[in-house]
Amino acid sequence: MTAHALHGDLESTALYDIPGPRARRRHLYYGIGSTVLILLLVGWLLYLLFDTEQFTAAKWSPFTYEGIQELLLRGLGNTLKAFAYASVLSLLLGAVLAAGRLSVHRPVRWLATLCVEFFRAMPVLVMIFFIFVALKVQPLPALVAGLTLYNGSVLAEVFRTGINAVERGQREAAYALGMRKTQVMSYVLAPQGVRAMLPTIISQLVVALKDTSLGYLITYEEFLHAGKLIASNLDYDLPFIPVVMIISPIYIGMCMLLSWFATWVARRQRRNPQTQGAGEAPADPAAMLPGTV
Numbered sequence: 001m002t003a004h005a006l007h008g009d010l011e012s013t014a015l016y017d018i019p020g021p022r023a024r025r026r027h028l029y030y031g032i033g034s035t036v037l038i039l040l041l042v043g044w045l046l047y048l049l050f051d052t053e054q055f056t057a058a059k060w061s062p063f064t065y066e067g068i069q070e071l072l073l074r075g076l077g078n079t080l081k082a083f084a085y086a087s088v089l090s091l092l093l094g095a096v097l098a099a100g101r102l103s104v105h106r107p108v109r110w111l112a113t114l115c116v117e118f119f120r121a122m123p124v125l126v127m128i129f130f131i132f133v134a135l136k137v138q139p140l141p142a143l144v145a146g147l148t149l150y151n152g153s154v155l156a157e158v159f160r161t162g163i164n165a166v167e168r169g170q171r172e173a174a175y176a177l178g179m180r181k182t183q184v185m186s187y188v189l190a191p192q193g194v195r196a197m198l199p200t201i202i203s204q205l206v207v208a209l210k211d212t213s214l215g216y217l218i219t220y221e222e223f224l225h226a227g228k229l230i231a232s233n234l235d236y237d238l239p240f241i242p243v244v245m246i247i248s249p250i251y252i253g254m255c256m257l258l259s260w261f262a263t264w265v266a267r268r269q270r271r272n273p274q275t276q277g278a279g280e281a282p283a284d285p286a287a288m289l290p291g292t293v
Contacts, residue, residue: 075226
């Protein structure tokens with residue numbers, strides 16, 4: 001058995017107890033019971049949908065109209081536009097606030113900390129409404145500003161944590177080479193910290209994507225607002241259910257795509273040899289004694 005395999009076996013047994021036959025049987029029963037409950041819940045929901053006649057052709061034929069399809073596509077495009085603006089601005093604001101929190105100047109550090117804690121504690125919807133109503137800003141800038149302030153403050157803590165997680169010896173070695181603080185942050189600490197926190201950053205962007213649905217409250221014509229407009233003009237009972245059944249999979253698909261990207265990045269980082277510790281080469285007896293053949 002190689003040393004690497006032995007080390008892996010030790011890790012697998014030292015971190016948790018390997019379940020015995022009774023525990024594995026109990027876990028199997030738990031899994032079967034959970035699966036049955038989920039299937040029953042799905043069956044009950046399908047029964048309610050069929051019982052209220054949600055799958056009739058009359059309730060789905062309006063979605064074949066070109067006008068409704070264009071309305072949905074326009075709302076989806078507005079959602080992606082707001083998400084793109086909010087993502088870029090949140091990353092920029094997070095970097096600025098993280099640099100402020102890591103500053104050696106106490107007033108700058110206090111001001112950055114106050115901004116981060118305030119915007120993290122403030123509900124996103126309250127900020128969006130305040131910017132839209134009190135400051136009289138247009139719907140798209142108000143939505144983007146609210147998302148940027150909240151997600152930027154959260155990303156600032158993510159960046160700060162990632163930079164502080166870099167080994168202290170690398171910072172000291174960079175200073176020993178004569179690098180200035182800006183160079184140490186730009187070339188040594190920030191690249192490694194962001195690379196380690198990249199899955200968390202992408203996960204926070206998923207939150208920003210979901211929060212774009214708050215735009216319909218301030219009359220921004222995003223995807224959910226388009227669905228609400230369609231449902232309000234349909235003349236049959238429970239018109240929101242077919243609309244939700246069309247909008248929800250698209251929202252879930254976009255969020256799952258970003259989550260999959262975060263998982264792919266994390267897996268790639270684990271396989272990246274630059275992020276793993278370099279193994280020590282075996283000692284060569286001939287190299288220990290000068291003059292030996």
